[in-house]
Amino acid sequence: MAEGVQRGRVDAGERYDVFHTDCLxxxxxxxxxxxxxxxxxxxxxxxxxxxxxxxESIQGVSEKMLAQTLRALVQDGLVWRKVEPTTPPQVTYGLTGFGREVGEPLTELFDRITRRLSPGP
Structure with a gap:
C-alpha cells in the first residue's frame, strides 16, 4: 500500500488505521x-x-438529529430498522449483534458513572 493511500477494505488479519481520515x-x-x-x-x-x-427516552434530542443518528447506526450495522406498513408507518429499532458488542462497553461506562454518582449508604 502506498504511503498516504488507504484501501476501503482490509484483508483478514490486517488492522484498520483508525487515525487515518479515510478509515471505515x-x-x-x-x-x-x-x-x-x-x-x-x-x-x-x-x-x-x-x-x-x-x-421520548432520550431527552434533548430533536427529531431531525435522532433520525440522522439512527440512519448512520443502521448503515453501520449497529442498529436494525423494521417498518410496519400501517398508517402512519410504525418504525421499530433494535440492536444488532454487532450493536450489542459495541454498546456493551458504553453501557458499562454509563453504569460505572451512575454508581459513582449515587449517594452511598
Whole structure:
C-alpha cells in the first residue's frame, strides 16, 4: 500500500488505521460515540423501541438529529430498522449483534458513572 493511500477494505488479519481520515472503522466509531449515538445504543440495550419511544427516552434530542443518528447506526450495522406498513408507518429499532458488542462497553461506562454518582449508604 502506498504511503498516504488507504484501501476501503482490509484483508483478514490486517488492522484498520483508525487515525487515518479515510478509515471505515473510524466512521463507525464516530457514529457510535457521537453525542446522540451513545444514547441510542444505551437506550436500546434492553428493549427494541419505536421512533417516538426513543425520542421520548432520550431527552434533548430533536427529531431531525435522532433520525440522522439512527440512519448512520443502521448503515453501520449497529442498529436494525423494521417498518410496519400501517398508517402512519410504525418504525421499530433494535440492536444488532454487532450493536450489542459495541454498546456493551458504553453501557458499562454509563453504569460505572451512575454508581459513582449515587449517594452511598
Amino acid at each position: 472503522a473510524r466512521d463507525v466509531v464516530d457514529h457510535a460515540t457521537s453525542r446522540w449515538g451513545v444514547w441510542v445504543l444505551i437506550a436500546l440495550r434492553r428493549n427494541d423501541l419505536r421512533f417516538y419511544e426513543l425520542r
